Amino acid sequence: MRVPVAGGELAVLRWPAAEPGAPVVLALHGITANGLTWARVAHHLAGRVTLLAPDLRGRGGSGTLPGPYGIGAHADDMAAVVRALDAGPVVLTGHSMGAFAAALTAVRHPDLLSALLLVDGGVGFPVPAGLGPDELISAVIGPAMRRLSMTFPDRAAYREFWQRHPAFAGAWSPWVDAYIQRDLVGEEPALRSSCRLDAVRVDGTDQLGGAVADAVHQLPRPAELLWAERGLMDEAQGLYDERRLTAAGVDRALLRTTRVPGTNHYTIVVGDGGARLVAERLLTAAGVS
Template identity: 70%
Template sequence: MTQNPVPAVESETFEEFTVAVEGGGLAVLRWPATVPDAPVVLALHGITGNALSWARVAHHLAGRVTLLAPDLRGRAGSAALPGPYGIARHADDAAALTAAVGARRVVLAGHSMGAFVAAVAAVRHPDRFPSLLLVDGAVGFPAPLELEPDELITAVIGPAMSRLSMTFPDRATYRSFWQAHPAFGSPWEPWVDAYLQRDLVGQEPELRSSCRIEAVRTDGVDLFSDDVLAAVHHLPGRARLLWAERGLMDEPQGLYDEERLAAAGLDHPNVTALRLAGTNHYTILIGDEGARTVARHLMELAGAS
């Protein structure tokens, strides 16, 4: 599988390396701290995302923490990693990553599916992840019993699933595909472009998403499993949930609101839920203001000055 070069992300510099996990090497991006003894943050992307979704957050962290962001198993630089997939497998990969880099206790962040992974990781590995930042994810709802697995995934991530089977003649066409998405808006920012272009593999005129369909399908169905749904209610440490005002297609109804969170029983004493006005499911992380707010909360949780 050929990974093509992607556009530079402003003047930010990051390192890319791999760590050994079960089945092979997990690709990881690292934005190193520029201050001594800085805390470490581990950040996990969404179901069809990749590590560069955290690039704008890294910009606003400004070297005050070391930020680690892996391509999760079955995506981008980690696409070759085999299954079995699933939320618990990603959680164990996250723990293996922290062990490999010698980070004993880190702040763990996750966006969308990555937030569910973060919650499960905190339950499975409480000594490694004492603090969490959950970004528009981690609180789930029981699956409609009448839906088949593929119908369930389509209901969760919609057009993103069909994209995984598409091919694109060149990078400009892929860019245009995303520019038409109502949630990404304008202007078209370079860090957004780099994040989306990292997903492409293959050669022109048959570029395609790096995401393995079987990984996305398995992970998506797993989001509705009892263990994954329960994790946020059994967190051993403190957590903040930042939820977007608007949805995946920039619709007025987001994934969450006060009533939905109440109905889900999010009453864990260690979880603080905060609405980010003016953001949707994507811009809460990759929009400049959303990323600035996420970075601020990460620094607070990490105790970074």
């Protein structure tokens, strides 16, 4: 679908519910991802709700949307989507950077949501000191940032690039393949990521402090954070653990936190076990059994 927003149209993927009048879930992807991040979650939702998953401004089918970028722009785009489709109130969820955008959307537009689920994002985490914006973002998201300046001769080469990523070892599937292939634009032999580097710079810097990082402490209703046991490179230290969540000042009465064992930052949404749990939580939030 194409939905009018400031400066143009946002591409929105839609998995419709089997029954009319079913609740709507609005799902926001990560900083260099696209709406097909949520395809495996959609599989487990199995048509019991309608799932809307936009390609956020500067990515995928929304890659040509101009700035200004930033988490606030994503929050306002989400409000425009809900109102344009007369979809609210929605169950709002977000993964990684999308969780920060979901939290800010909840704070800015509290009337648009009925529930909020954050997935491995939304709460500030420790970052290396003394780095410039590109270095800082690269330190956090690793090869996902470096690929934005790369070209690939064909789709198979892009697939091989991602299959070498340690987070996807043993977790490759048609859902993952569709998600990474949606990212490609251009023509062979110079295919490239659809993610605009200027958008990623602004969004990445935005989520590391200020009003964006504070949003999770100002939520208009109780919410839940599902956090992955392992990190972006499948390392033992994930973005979160109990110590980091306590240090971040999370109010456990406002934000219930749940560790998801056996998942890393990516597989918590694109792996089968993680996607199944996310879908279960979304259905519960939507009041659907």
